[in-house]
Amino acid sequence: MxxxxxxxxxxxxxxxxxxxxxxxxxxxxxxxxxxxxxxxxxxxxxxxxxxxxxxxxxxxxxxxxxxxxxxxxxxxxxxxxxxxxxxxxxxxxxxxxxxxxxxxxxxxxxxxxxxxxxxxxxxxxxxxxxxxxxxxxxxxxxxxxxxxxxxxxxxxxxxxxxxxxxxxxxxxxxxxxxxxxxxxxGLAPFIVDEKRTQLIHFVNLIEENYTKGLPASQYAEMLFVSLRTLSNLTLQLLNKKPSEMIHERIVLEAKRLLLHSELNVNQIADKIGFEDSSYFIRYFKKYTGQSPTSFRKSFQ
Missing domain, CATH: 2.60.120.280 (Regulatory protein AraC)
Incomplete structure (x- = not known):
């Protein structure tokens, strides 16, 4: 390597x-x-x-x-x-x-x-x-x-x-x-059924597209299902809304870059698809309770 x-x-x-x-x-x-x-x-x-x-x-x-x-x-x-x-x-x-x-x-x-x-x-x-x-x-x-x-x-x-x-x-x-x-x-034997496979497809699509700012409805279209069907699926298997899963992936990447890169907040916002860095700051604080700068300092 x-x-x-x-x-x-x-x-x-x-x-x-x-x-x-x-x-x-x-x-x-x-x-x-x-x-x-x-x-x-x-x-x-x-x-x-x-x-x-x-x-x-x-x-x-x-x-x-x-x-x-x-x-x-x-x-x-x-x-x-x-x-x-x-x-x-x-x-x-x-x-x-x-x-x-x-x-x-x-x-x-x-x-x-x-x-x-x-x-x-x-x-x-x-x-x-x-x-x-x-x-x-x-x-x-x-x-x-x-x-x-x-x-x-x-x-x-x-x-x-x-x-x-x-x-x-x-x-x-x-x-x-x-x-x-x-x-x-005490679960029943695991079966790789249609629902689980569809959920994995959704997770994979998020991984490929989370920087594009796509709404949950567009992911549903990519999966050829209605938004309600996708919502029922994620709530049943994970107790999460599709939008929550999208937000979690975006925040995870923001945390990775804040802690493991020397990029400033504006650069990080741009890298993960935010045109407005001030909106990124509000977004990050909404889902973590901290500003990006505070989050970074808390690990130093």
Whole structure:
């Protein structure tokens, strides 16, 4: 990986010096910490997706202004452009999987779409899962297969085989997440039904268009449903209005830029689609209770 300075935050790119190289790799977590702990403990972003499997060790991991516990067999799913940071524990053991969106998604079938947009691009679920002791053996097998295949060179079907191992790994983790949800909340077995898929499509559209100032009605049109149908969907599954979800994504990006860049308030307003910086200030204060400047100072 190569890092380049972007304002006050680092952005990491996978094989930046070798753009033709396969956009996939598996690394030892302990080796990464040994070589790059200082950089890893600073807030940073990636232009690719990352799966972090903490096989052993206890501590904290920081994702978009939230602190999450790390314990044995905790797995984190970090989306591209998501701000995160490690703590200073030097004793973690585990693996990190890096891959680009193009590597995972080839034909945008239902499974690919769901894995990409539910596990990595979903701000309405915890970005981690504890697979638990005794459930990790299948995941270990996939890691071994990935590592073995990566040692080969120019073998027929290598990229496709690695993609299959990656999907199998993610599917196994997703299954475990659903099992835990059902146990903890007494939920019925999870079904990837039309409503859930439509919600994920809406979340994905927000991610692609939140800087354009589109109203909820326009998102409904893009989904080929009425605004009432979209509202019923988000209220039923998340207890949120569509407009709330749009506002939350805009405010999240504003917070990221306020804390992790050197842009001034006017520049941030422009970057996230506000023509009038004074309106941006009122907007931010309405949804956070603080002005952008006060929010920034509170973290200094």
């Amino acid at each position: 190569k890092k380049q300075e972007k304002e006050a935050i680092y952005e990491y790119h996978l094989h930046a010096d070798s753009p033709g190289k396969m956009q996939f790799e598996v690394q030892s977590l302990q080796d990464g910490i040994k070589d790059h702990q200082e950089d890893m403990s600073k807030p940073h972003i990636h232009s690719f997706y990352q799966v972090i499997w903490f096989k052993s060790g206890n501590g904290k991991h920081f994702v978009d202004f939230n602190e999450y516990d790390v314990s044995e067999n905790t797995i984190f799913f970090i989306a591209k452009n998501q701000v995160h940071a490690f703590d200073h524990n030097p004793d973690y053991q585990g693996f990190v999987i890096h891959f680009s969106e193009d590597f995972l998604v080839q034909k945008e079938n239902d499974v690919d779409f769901f894995l990409k947009c539910s596990m990595f691009n979903n701000p309405y679920q915890i970005p981690s899962c504890c697979v638990g002791s005794g459930n990790e053996y299948k995941l270990d097998e996939y890691i071994v297969q990935m590592q073995t295949e990566l040692k080969e060179h120019d073998k027929y079907g290598q990229e496709e085989l690695l993609r299959l191992y990656l999907k199998a790994f993610l599917i196994q983790v997703q299954r475990r997440k659903y099992e835990l949800e059902q146990l903890n909340k």
